[in-house]
Amino acid sequence: MTESEGETKFSASIAAMLSLTGKVLTVLGPVEPEQLGRTMTHEHLTLTFECCYCPPATGEEAAALAPIELKNLHWLQQNPYSHHENLLLCQETNAVRDELLRYRKAGGGTIVENTTTGISRDLPVLQQLAKDTGVHIVAGAGYYVDVTHSDETKKMMVEELTDIIINEVLHGADGTDIRCGVIGEIGTSWPITESEKKVLRAAAHAQTQLGCPVIIHPGRNPAAPGEVVRVLQEAGGDISKTVMSHLDRTILDRGELLEFAKLGSYLEYDLFGTEVLNYAFNLVVDMPSDSQRVQTLAFLIKEGYEDRMLISHDIHTKNRLTKYGGHGYSHILRNIVPKMLSRGISQNQVDKILIDNPKNWLTFK
Numbered sequence: 001m002t003e004s005e006g007e008t009k010f011s012a013s014i015a016a017m018l019s020l021t022g023k024v025l026t027v028l029g030p031v032e033p034e035q036l037g038r039t040m041t042h043e044h045l046t047l048t049f050e051c052c053y054c055p056p057a058t059g060e061e062a063a064a065l066a067p068i069e070l071k072n073l074h075w076l077q078q079n080p081y082s083h084h085e086n087l088l089l090c091q092e093t094n095a096v097r098d099e100l101l102r103y104r105k106a107g108g109g110t111i112v113e114n115t116t117t118g119i120s121r122d123l124p125v126l127q128q129l130a131k132d133t134g135v136h137i138v139a140g141a142g143y144y145v146d147v148t149h150s151d152e153t154k155k156m157m158v159e160e161l162t163d164i165i166i167n168e169v170l171h172g173a174d175g176t177d178i179r180c181g182v183i184g185e186i187g188t189s190w191p192i193t194e195s196e197k198k199v200l201r202a203a204a205h206a207q208t209q210l211g212c213p214v215i216i217h218p219g220r221n222p223a224a225p226g227e228v229v230r231v232l233q234e235a236g237g238d239i240s241k242t243v244m245s246h247l248d249r250t251i252l253d254r255g256e257l258l259e260f261a262k263l264g265s266y267l268e269y270d271l272f273g274t275e276v277l278n279y280a281f282n283l284v285v286d287m288p289s290d291s292q293r294v295q296t297l298a299f300l301i302k303e304g305y306e307d308r309m310l311i312s313h314d315i316h317t318k319n320r321l322t323k324y325g326g327h328g329y330s331h332i333l334r335n336i337v338p339k340m341l342s343r344g345i346s347q348n349q350v351d352k353i354l355i356d357n358p359k360n361w362l363t364f365k
């Protein structure tokens with residue numbers, strides 16, 4: 001790049017940055033925050049999740065190879081990661097389009113699509129889905145967990161990773177001009193690997209420059225969310241504009257949850273609709289039911305955290321689509337909201353969790 005090309009790119013970046021202040025960045029461009037409406041802050045519309053395949057238990061091999069049909073659905077719901085085809089949500093764009101139309105009918109406005117590099121982000125598909133359905137879609141910049149980092153990614157310095165993330169937000173990702181409106185989900189394992197720490201630092205540096213939202217996938221240990229916050233804070237990240245995902249399967253003890261909540265991130269319960277007996281990724285965890293998730297939301301509200309809470313389904317396997325007998329993207333709006341209201345959570349508090357908190361998080365500073 002010549003000096004004058006460099007200066008032109010720098011000026012274009014400054015102009016792009018300034019134009020995002022006070023806006024939310026969707027795959028169709030910036031929108032006013034008031035346009036978002038009810039928002040699911042952690043979903044996937046197209047991805048491959050083969051990185052996380054879990055071999056079936058001995059004796060279950062036949063079920064793992066069987067086609068997805070009615071008689072297998074219960075097995076699939078209990079063993080979603082042990083069936084290769086189930087991990088290919090990228091094959092279901094037509095079904096997802098139908099789902100998004102139903103989501104709109106149910107009162108939904110926006111979906112944050114958390115697929116990052118490593119699990120087959122597909123921005124042209126996201127843009128087409130937004131055009132076809134009228135749902136606002138916000139795409140994610142950055143990298144998923146270490147096992148999906150390429151050798152090239154692992155060799156990069158924090159500065160290079162920061163430049164890539166900033167570019168994905170300001171100019172477009174994956175060789176397109178489609179821009180990401182949030183950094184994440186940034187994947188971390190437990191313990192956090194060196195490569196993941198570099199990506200976390202890059203996310204924090206990019207956030208400092210852009211004033212943008214960040215969302216984190218923590219490792220599966222109660223200490224993981226706090227450790228991620230520490231790494232981000234040391235790198236200058238804005239924790240008040242950062243979401244900690246998957247708390248449902250990560251911090252189950254209420255005392256530990258309150259200790260974590262004090263650190264100031266958004267607290268996300270995003271596995272609504274997932275009811276499994278044996279959680280394959282961490283067998284010591286008793287995955288909560290939806291009723292227990294609602295009880296935890298009520299508890300956090302009582303403790304004063306209604307401005308920091310977000311909810312979603314994190315759909316990332318086929319069996320969770322209505323096409324395959326699953327709950328779909330409208331489960332929260334159709335079933336969980338009435339349950340919240342019946343358990344003493346007010347309409348005003350529901351609106352904060354589904355409209356105001358997502359809007360505040362997603363708006364660029």
Ligand SMILES: CCC(=O)NCCS(=O)(=O)O
Nearest residue numbers: 119217246249281314316
């Ligand atoms: C890509 C989807 C994803 O990471 N979902 C989280 C699943 S779990 O770790 O909470 O089981």
